[in-house]
Amino acid sequence: MTNRLEGKIAIITGGGAMGGAQASIFAAEGAAVCVADVNGGAAKIVSDRITAAGGKGLPFELDVRSAEGWAAAVNATEKAFDNVTILCNNAGANFRVGFDEQTEEQWHTIMEIGLTGAFLGIKAVVPSMRRAGGGVILNMGSLASIRPGGGSPAYAAQKMGMVGLTRAAAVSYAKDGIRSVIISPGHVDTPFIRGNNPHSPNTWETSIDNPENYERRRNSTPLGRLQTPEDIAHAFMFAATDDAAMITGSMITVDGGSAL
Numbered sequence: 251m252t253n254r255l256e257g258k259i260a261i262i263t264g265g266g267a268m269g270g271a272q273a274s275i276f277a278a279e280g281a282a283v284c285v286a287d288v289n290g291g292a293a294k295i296v297s298d299r300i301t302a303a304g305g306k307g308l309p310f311e312l313d314v315r316s317a318e319g320w321a322a323a324v325n326a327t328e329k330a331f332d333n334v335t336i337l338c339n340n341a342g343a344n345f346r347v348g349f350d351e352q353t354e355e356q357w358h359t360i361m362e363i364g365l366t367g368a369f370l371g372i373k374a375v376v377p378s379m380r381r382a383g384g385g386v387i388l389n390m391g392s393l394a395s396i397r398p399g400g401g402s403p404a405y406a407a408q409k410m411g412m413v414g415l416t417r418a419a420a421v422s423y424a425k426d427g428i429r430s431v432i433i434s435p436g437h438v439d440t441p442f443i444r445g446n447n448p449h450s451p452n453t454w455e456t457s458i459d460n461p462e463n464y465e466r467r468r469n470s471t472p473l474g475r476l477q478t479p480e481d482i483a484h485a486f487m488f489a490a491t492d493d494a495a496m497i498t499g500s501m502i503t504v505d506g507g508s509a510l
């Protein structure tokens with residue numbers, strides 16, 4: 251490792267899942283990381299792994315839908331380390347049904363965790379980033395940020411909404427030295443498309459435990475394999491460094507060509 255994030259301080263939501271790879275890679279590159287997740291146990295496992303490897307980790311149980319929760323997370327991070335300079339908005343939800351089947355409750359859950367959560371996160375960290383003299387906001391997109399298709403309408407709106415949120419933050423905060431980038435994966439092998447949890451339920455039809463579904467996703471990826479959380483984390487890493495100093499408001503796709 252080359253200490254490319256030495257002195258940086260990150261809050262990473264969804265840190266107990268795909269964001270855990272970002273947390274580990276950022277910490278190995280010298281960043282101090284608040285691993286935030288509504289699943290406090292999962293956040294602690296990732297944070298403990300960072301600490302055991304000699305890095306700086308802080309687990310934090312955070313429901314991204316709560317402005318008070320965000321204020322407490324920023325406060326705890328500043329107390330443990332210093333002003334926040336990187337925010338990774340990963341937390342997301344999906345209910346994989348079409349327009350006719352999607353309920354208002356599902357709509358609200360998807361929008362509130364994915365979009366409102368990211369909005370609140372940006373509002374909570376920007377004052378800290380200003381005190382630090384700048385920062386980087388990294389938002390999690392999706393293929394649905396490019397071509398939403400006919401699946402879950404709330405997921406389409408949430409992930410398209412992330413494009414707008416990323417650009418709005420880029421324009422609003424450029425004067426403060428704060429950049430904002432959206433990173434859009436294709437199919438990443440995580441519980442989001444494999445397991446069956448309350449924020450992202452899967453059936454045999456939608457889970458990649460089903461070999462047919464796995465192959466369908468693999469065959470739609472020109473580079474021939476699903477992505478790993480590390481594939482995605484490396485792009486977050488690049489976007490967080492000064493190598494990306496003039497990149498803002500942009501989307502980086504990490505999808506093996508799936509969106510082409």
Ligand SMILES: NC(=O)c1ccc[n+]([C@@H]2O[C@H](COP(=O)([O-])OP(=O)(O)OC[C@H]3O[C@@H](n4cnc5c(N)ncnc54)[C@H](O)[C@@H]3O)[C@@H](O)[C@H]2O)c1
Binds near residue numbers: 286314434438442449
């Ligand atoms: N896995 C994929 O194929 C894929 C592809 C493209 C984009 N994404 C996006 O990546 C992001 C992360 O996905 P993942 O694969 O890690 O999903 P996951 O379902 O495996 O994990 C989601 C994480 O978010 C946490 N979370 C859920 N609700 C929360 C809340 N209210 N507050 C805080 N944390 C909460 C969960 O506890 C979990 O740790 C999501 O935004 C998802 O839309 C995933």
